[in-house]
């Protein structure tokens with residue numbers, strides 16, 4: 142099985158620790174390896190020689206070569222700019238097909254935590270079985286609350302069983318629903334969170350692009366026609382200017398009829414925002430997670446994260462996030478963790 146790691150996101154909801162110059166996937170957030178390195182370490186037993194690929198923006202090329210020094214040079218696929226995961230995976234797929242036309246690719250995010258690695262590898266192998274039958278397969282996680290930052294998958298009939306996992310048809314795929322809808326899905330009980338881990342044949346995926354995003358398919362054809370020629374980079378840069386900025390979830394998964402899900406129990410978390418990250422770190426008797434110098438009075442369920450060396454003092458806080466990196470300070474209620482993205486958007490537009 143080929144591995145493709147998506148590593149081009151900016152990790153904006155973990156601002157100010159995650160920055161555009163060094164987003165979260167390049168940081169050692171929960172261990173002494175970076176999230177990117179852990180992503181690859183986790184699947185090493187499944188990898189065939191030379192078959193790990195990474196797709197990312199040109200700005201991150203150096204970080205990737207530093208952190209994954211053993212992957213072949215040509216396996217780092219560079220997008221001229223971030224245009225969302227649909228085009229990133231499409232670009233990677235046309236590259237990967239050159240050397241292995243019938244390959245199945247597993248698309249992993251460089252910023253996930255998975256606790257049960259062996260179960261995860263089995264789930265990927267189960268997904269591969271359905272992928273060989275022409276399905277676009279995704280891993281589904283049992284939801285624990287109405288998180289609006291995820292995709293939701295309505296589970297349909299059983300297709301088959303393999304490698305200790307069931308594989309179901311997907312009845313509906315709904316990316317990032319609003320709060321009410323997410324709550325409705327949760328109450329229904331036959332919905333999973335989309336883990337954002339996909340398995341399919343490169344051919345199946347490119348066919349799906351042809352059907353649901355025909356313009357992107359044409360753009361990728363133009364890039365493909367320049368393979369091995371000196372005009373490759375110019376062609377790619379030119380084509381990319383007009384590529385639609387959309388994620389694979391909206392562009393393909395919500396539209397395609399041949400989607401399957403493998404429900405998994407692998408200790409998965411998307412380390413997507415400060416609230417989630419806080420739940421993954423060890424807390425003290427008052428349920429505070431403290432990193433850095435801190436003094437408190439009556440503070441509960443609060444994250445105090447300081448890598449500035451500055452002393453953080455809090456009084457009477459319950460359920461807050463306080464993140465200090467020296468050049469920026471974030472203070473927010475934990476249940477507004479998704480909105481950190483809005484701050485980053487604002488900073489970006491204000492330059």
Ligand code: GDD
Nearest residue numbers: 147149150196197223224225229250251291292335337411
């Ligand atoms: N190369 C590249 N180019 N990578 C990208 C780009 C891009 O333009 N945009 C995002 N990525 C990478 C990110 O680094 C991350 O590893 C992965 O693609 C997913 O992007 P996120 O931005 O983290 O997506 P999300 O968390 O909002 O939503 C996705 O993941 C959820 C689970 O974590 C969706 O697939 C949801 O449906 C899913 O529930």
Ligand code: MG
Nearest residue numbers: 250252411413
């Ligand atoms: Mg994410």
